[in-house]
Amino acid sequence: MRICFVTHKVIKGDGQGRVNYEVVTEALKKGHKVIIISSELSEDLMNQASVEWIKIKIPNLPTVLLRYQLFAIASAFSIWMRKSSIDLIVANGFITYARSDINCVHFVHSAWVRSEYHPFRQQKDIRTMYQFAYNRLNSVLERFALKRSRHIIAVSEQVKQELVYDARINEQLISVVHNGVDISEFYPKQISRTQYNLDEDTIYALFAGDLNSGTKNLDTVLQALREVDEVHLLVLGNAERSRYPKIAEQLGIGHRVHFLGYRKDISDIMSLADLFIFPSRYESFSLVILEAMASGLPVIMSNRCGVAELISEGAAVIMEDPDDKVGLVNVLTELVADPERLKTMAARAREEALKNHWGIMADKYMNIFKQTVNPLPAANKA
Structure with a gap:
């Protein structure tokens, strides 16, 4: 043919x-x-x-x-x-x-x-x-x-x-x-945080997306992060003309938000994080969520992402309202206080990704x- x-x-x-x-x-x-x-x-x-x-x-x-x-x-x-x-x-x-x-x-x-x-x-x-x-x-x-x-x-x-x-x-x-998803590229890796100037004992959440688009909803993530002191945020995306670095400073969390810029080593960066946050307001699918799951990251996402259709109970936290800052604060607080739940979610996320290579x-x-x-x-x- x-x-x-x-x-x-x-x-x-x-x-x-x-x-x-x-x-x-x-x-x-x-x-x-x-x-x-x-x-x-x-x-x-x-x-x-x-x-x-x-x-x-x-x-x-x-x-x-x-x-x-x-x-x-x-x-x-x-x-x-x-x-x-x-x-x-x-x-x-x-x-x-x-x-x-x-x-x-x-x-x-x-x-x-x-x-x-x-x-x-x-x-x-x-x-x-x-x-x-x-x-x-x-x-x-x-x-x-x-x-x-x-x-x-x-x-x-x-x-x-x-x-x-x-x-x-x-x-x-x-x-x-x-x-x-490429399960040979995205998988749980053992990478030293020190080579990225990150603290081994700090809890890092990860966000990745277009930093000039409000649709990705980094606004709500930053607002929630202000209420959860023990979590730092790694942000992937070109921040050169983005308003979000200034917003992070205005919220008083600039020291806890690390803008890493556009990177080609996304799979390595994912292995530096403890969880992935992506409460997007609209996504027809969102490949980055599946990549995070394949990397063994617990995921917090919104039900406006098409990939939510693939996820079984326990593999991710799916928010009904992407703009629910209080709900996101509560989820982050609960997960940070429950390392065993994070570990279970990570394993289930990887299992889900393996079914969708x-x-x-x-x-x-x-x-x-x-x-x-x-x-x-x-x-x-x-």
């Missing part, structure tokens, strides 16, 4: 790009020929004999919207030129004006523009107005793309429901395949690809 993947990135260091990478790798293992239409591709895939890379180089136009439109047009032309030699076209949301057979959805613009947490509803300025206009246009374009696709893969049940109720897609066309995810994708190309006769579906 010749499978054409249309996406911006097929690389390991990106959430959606990593999913694409793992599915492409699995397709190659199963002997399929792969055409990749993208702007970025992992070097190890470039050298594969069964991979044809059509690189779409986009000029540095003033907005993401213009760059993505140019990509959509160029990718559609590339598909049209090779249409007779392609058995299956796999796309990510609205990314091309060409029809797709499989559309893998990681984010639903139609749902996001209606969300109470959209930046435009929090603060109205030129930047958030642009974001709202961008999301609004993409909600129209994603419906256009999804309505023309034969089958849709959602990364969580949450995304599936958004596709049904916000994008108005027939739920019978949607399969849910949760993202995976990349190989399991990629195999599910390949089964859907096969069924789409060779559908069962109607009589056999029952």
Whole structure:
């Protein structure tokens, strides 16, 4: 089978790009020929004999919207030129004006523009107005793309429901395949804190995310931390233009909040922490939570994260309200006072992650690809 993947990135260091990478790798293992239409591709895939890379180089136009439109047009032309030699076209949301057979959805613009947490509803300025206009246009374009696709893969049940109720897609066309995690990269490691200038006897919580986005909800984490003196916080993410270092100082906890910047050694940093805090206000899945669980970290998260669907009782604390500062204070206080519970949660978190590694995810994708190309006769579906 010749499978054409249309996406911006097929690389390991990106959430959606990593999913694409793992599915492409699995397709190659199963002997399929792969055409990749993208702007970025992992070097190890470039050298594969069964991979044809059509690189779409986009000029540095003033907005993401213009760059993505140019990509959509160029990718559609590339598909049209090779249409007779392609058995299956796999796309990510609205990314091309060409029809797709499989559309893998990681984010639903139609749902996001209606969300109470959209930046435009929090603060109205030129930047958030642009974001709202961008999301609004993409909600129209994603419906256009999804309505023309034969089958849709959602990364969580949450995304599936958004596709049904916000994008108005027939739920019978949607399969849910949760993202995976690299259990060989993320696992409980023994790393000395002293080499990172951290105290061996201090309790460290970890937060990781976009520090210029209020959606990740570091605000509530910092406010709760002020009430729990014995906990320090490690923060992963580029803080150069972030308001959070100043907020930490204003709250009087600057000495207990360690901004580590953007790091590539995330799996090592996770092994320095005692627990992971991520009460995000909206996540279609949240791969970082699964990575923390694979690293053997107890997790405090909100029920607005799609990954919550995978977690059984005892593997994490799931908050009903991401903005419940008092609830977060109580959970932190209870966990810090109960080392045995932390240990049990850590073990269960690792067990949950082992059930959701990349190989399991990629195999599910390949089964859907096969069924789409060779559908069962109607009589056999029952």
